[in-house]
Amino acid sequence: EKQHIIAIYDSNVSYQDALVGKLEEKLKAWGIADDTMIIITADHGDEQWEEGRVGHGASSRDMLVHVPLLIHYPPLFAAGKRPEGTELIDVVPTLADALGVQTDAQWQGTSLIPLSNGVGAGYGRMSLSSMYEDSHGARLGDWKVRISGGSNLRVYDLATDPDEMKNLAGDAAASIGG
Numbered sequence: 390e391k392q393h394i395i396a397i398y399d400s401n402v403s404y405q406d407a408l409v410g411k412l413e414e415k416l417k418a419w420g421i422a423d424d425t426m427i428i429i430t431a432d433h434g435d436e437q438w439e440e441g442r443v444g445h446g447a448s449s450r451d452m453l454v455h456v457p458l459l460i461h462y463p464p465l466f467a468a469g470k471r472p473e474g475t476e477l478i479d480v481v482p483t484l485a486d487a488l489g490v491q492t493d494a495q496w497q498g499t500s501l502i503p504l505s506n507g508v509g510a511g512y513g514r515m516s517l518s519s520m521y522e523d524s525h526g527a528r529l530g531d532w533k534v535r536i537s538g539g540s541n542l543r544v545y546d547l548a549t550d551p552d553e554m555k556n557l558a559g560d561a562a563a564s565i566g567g
Contacts, residue, residue, distance in 0.1 A: 395437055426462035426487060428480060458501075462487065466505045474516040474528050475501060532563075 409429065416422040434456055458475060460466050465487055478498035485492050486500035499514075518526040524537040531548035544557040557563035 398435060398437065423463045426460070426484075428461075428484075429457065429459040430477060430480070431456040432477075460501070460505070465502050467507075471505060473504060475504075476514065476516055 412427070413422065416425050458477075458480075460483070476498060478496070479501050480498070482492050482496055482498040483501045484490075486502050492500075514529075516528045523539075524535070526533060526535045528534075528547070531546055533545045533547055533553065535543040535545075535553075542558045543553070544560075544563040545553045545555070546557060546563070547553070549555075
């Protein structure tokens, strides 16, 4: 039954991909593909039996919280993949920047246009996730911290352990500033 559920999930992803392809074809046919900004993202991912869980809402593992953010707009965004994490709060300031609209001082996000073009030292903010009061995650660069149940601390080096399988909490290799 696991294989069937995974196949259904994969089928849904393929279906969404096909719809995006149809949209792209239509925009090209109309001659406006490179003049139209397309932003695709998600609110969460799904676990597929990692640590015995399936679905979403049971942890703050990267497969749940590290969702894609795809921005297509050739006049401002260079093609390519960026390894930095960002936050969804950056989408509105990015749109405002692209449109030349003044940002609001109360907005917490920042435009991703400079980052996408290699300006600056990368995304300098910590990306955060929270699942109700019980589970929290934080990511800065390749490092991720998860805490659940108020005291279950886990630390991961995502550069060497992208699946979050080796908990480095208490290990000297995970010390900060040491």
